[in-house]
Amino acid sequence: MSEILEQIATCCERGKMNAGSPYPPDMRGQDGVDELVRKALDDGVDPNDILTQGLMVGMSNVGRKFSNNEVFVPDLLMAAKAMTAGMDHLKPAFDSGAATHKGVFVVGTVRGDLHDIGKNLVRMMMEGGGYEVVDLGVDVSPEQFVEAVKEHPGCVVGLSALLTTTMVNMEETVKQVKAIDEKAKVLVGGAPLTQEFADKIGADAYSPDPQGALDYLATAEA
Amino acid sequence: MTSIERMQRILARKPVDRIGLFEHFWGDTLSEWTAQGHIEAGTSLEDHFGFDIQNAWPFNMVARLDYEPEVVEETEETILTRDGNGALLRQHKQHDSTPEHVDFLVQDRAGWEEHIKPFLTPDPRRIARETYRDTRRLAAEKQRLFCWAGVNVFEMMHPVCGHEYMLMGMAMDPDWVKDMVATYAQLTLDLMDMLFEEEGLPDAIWFYEDMGFKGRPFVSLDMYREIIQPAHKATIEYAHARGLPVIMHSCGYVAPLVPGMIEAGVDCLQVIEVKAGMDLLELYRDYGDRLSFMGGMDVRTLYGNNRDTVRRELEAKIPVVKGNFGYTLHSDHSIPNQVSYETYRYFVDLGLSLGSYT
Numbered sequence: 001m002s003e004i005l006e007q008i009a010t011c012c013e014r015g016k017m018n019a020g021s022p023y024p025p026d027m028r029g030q031d032g033v034d035e036l037v038r039k040a041l042d043d044g045v046d047p048n049d050i051l052t053q054g055l056m057v058g059m060s061n062v063g064r065k066f067s068n069n070e071v072f073v074p075d076l077l078m079a080a081k082a083m084t085a086g087m088d089h090l091k092p093a094f095d096s097g098a099a100t101h102k103g104v105f106v107v108g109t110v111r112g113d114l115h116d117i118g119k120n121l122v123r124m125m126m127e128g129g130g131y132e133v134v135d136l137g138v139d140v141s142p143e144q145f146v147e148a149v150k151e152h153p154g155c156v157v158g159l160s161a162l163l164t165t166t167m168v169n170m171e172e173t174v175k176q177v178k179a180i181d182e183k184a185k186v187l188v189g190g191a192p193l194t195q196e197f198a199d200k201i202g203a204d205a206y207s208p209d210p211q212g213a214l215d216y217l218a219t220a221e222a
Numbered sequence: 223m224t225s226i227e228r229m230q231r232i233l234a235r236k237p238v239d240r241i242g243l244f245e246h247f248w249g250d251t252l253s254e255w256t257a258q259g260h261i262e263a264g265t266s267l268e269d270h271f272g273f274d275i276q277n278a279w280p281f282n283m284v285a286r287l288d289y290e291p292e293v294v295e296e297t298e299e300t301i302l303t304r305d306g307n308g309a310l311l312r313q314h315k316q317h318d319s320t321p322e323h324v325d326f327l328v329q330d331r332a333g334w335e336e337h338i339k340p341f342l343t344p345d346p347r348r349i350a351r352e353t354y355r356d357t358r359r360l361a362a363e364k365q366r367l368f369c370w371a372g373v374n375v376f377e378m379m380h381p382v383c384g385h386e387y388m389l390m391g392m393a394m395d396p397d398w399v400k401d402m403v404a405t406y407a408q409l410t411l412d413l414m415d416m417l418f419e420e421e422g423l424p425d426a427i428w429f430y431e432d433m434g435f436k437g438r439p440f441v442s443l444d445m446y447r448e449i450i451q452p453a454h455k456a457t458i459e460y461a462h463a464r465g466l467p468v469i470m471h472s473c474g475y476v477a478p479l480v481p482g483m484i485e486a487g488v489d490c491l492q493v494i495e496v497k498a499g500m501d502l503l504e505l506y507r508d509y510g511d512r513l514s515f516m517g518g519m520d521v522r523t524l525y526g527n528n529r530d531t532v533r534r535e536l537e538a539k540i541p542v543v544k545g546n547f548g549y550t551l552h553s554d555h556s557i558p559n560q561v562s563y564e565t566y567r568y569f570v571d572l573g574l575s576l577g578s579y580t
Binding site for chain 2: 015021022023024066069071072073074075077078081112114115117118120138164190191192209
């Protein structure tokens, strides 16, 4: 990996957004993802390499540390913010086809549930994992998920729920999504969920943390 | 032994006749059990089940007291309002649920200084004196432990700026968040001074602080110590100086923060949410000499309304955690209406039987 891609990965992992950002304190005054991605593009680095060998490596590192309780939500949020600063520069490359996403990830909190922290963390990590994310928001009906799956054939679907009273709505969503695309991968997560529940409702995977969802997809795609 | 005597001793881990008893319920649980004829209309859950604690929530910490919540959008199922903290909230109309925080006027220090901080004054209108007075009198009549209950700083900040801005602020601009912490802590102490001077002290203080979610706390122990703990120390020292023990509630997985909470002076940890990863037996083993506990009984074991499942949960935990005389029976969150009255009754009866010392 080239030096600038390593720097991008490090800045993304540490949440160093740009030169003006005071975070992290030990990197004050240094260039961040914003400047480094701009520079890499100016130097002719392939946008796909910036994504896969820079931003995605940084997000994967911070995601793994988050899974291990070595870093916490503020660190993950800052990493995601830094990644977004880089992705803004890559947008023209995605628009022109010079860079491509790994796939589309449709995510939402299921019907009856208005909680979004867990869902947002997953969204950030999936963006950092190279997916184009379609965030349907909260209180999403099975029919809305089905519409999104029709609109984005081959997408991966992520369902979130915080409440024991709403997680039961996941089953109907899984059923309806699988009815229109039996190969569609459906991932579930949320505080009350277990692997046993995920198996029972026919979901393809359950993960207690966002990195686990990415790990599952990496394995499934291999 | 009266409830108040029992709970005061439980919070100090001194010998008692039985473990304590308290519970939280979803709003529609009482109405359903009442409609089914299990509880006489107008009878409180405290009276019906003989709870040892009575709480009153007398403080209103919203920034703009005079702000009439403005309805921005209403559908058949939800209602979207802007509240006095400048937050846009979506609430379900059909059932009880925590509202979705859609957007916030406060996203950084400037927003805080413009929209919130100037309004956080110790205005007497923030205090529901009658609620406090009536509940205090009722608790005394029933000889229950009377708790002043309310949120502490973590739970005061996120309704203003949301979890994401608050947590990013802790990283990007910790001095801003420390200013919010100090402001809310001081306001709490000023209001407590006003209330307690006029209406008398409670028997205990109960702070609600949801600092964790599934498998992890929102912040590291270091960040807790640097940013949040000063407020916990200040408010708990205030209580202890008046002889009041402190119960602290947190949903989610907060085990890594427990050493910091003990340093801050917490006397009892509540609610010990199993589905988030909290382990009552482990906590008892590690901190039972310094901390009382309330909760930690997996509420999911009640959902199936199967007595064997409930019995196994109670038998696995109560004989152990009653060992330090510091345990109060409570689910690990709250009781929804899918739990039948008979199941909860069984949970209480068997739990107290296992928790007897006589």
